[in-house]
Amino acid sequence: MPLFSEDLDLLSQVLEKVCDERGLSRTTPEAERIGAVIIQLYRQGKRIHACIAGRPPQPTLK
Template sequence: MSDKLFSTRDEPLASEDLDVCRRVHEGLCSELQIDRAGEEAARLGALVIELYRQGVHDENQLRLLVGGKRS
């Protein structure tokens, strides 16, 4: 199978990547007073990971983008 069928978005995240996403997620949940066990936190986490996979690896940039997209 050709490597061209898969993008870097399909690769699993390394533990360092997950650490960045976790710090951003936990920080936003705390800052925005969101229950980390709730549905809103799950949506926030999915957005953090999606943006990270798209190439946004800076924690501050992730916080700005995700925190600004709350609905």
């Protein structure tokens, strides 16, 4: 599944929120690993941004 600029913007926001909550700089190896996992989950169809933002995930229409 290709990632478009809107996807990357969203994933960047999610990574920023996770790093802020954990007190991590986005340039650390741990943040890079977290970013890779976020991308992997997103490509698998997980809509984790809603969960991280405190909203329940919305069903995916097929």
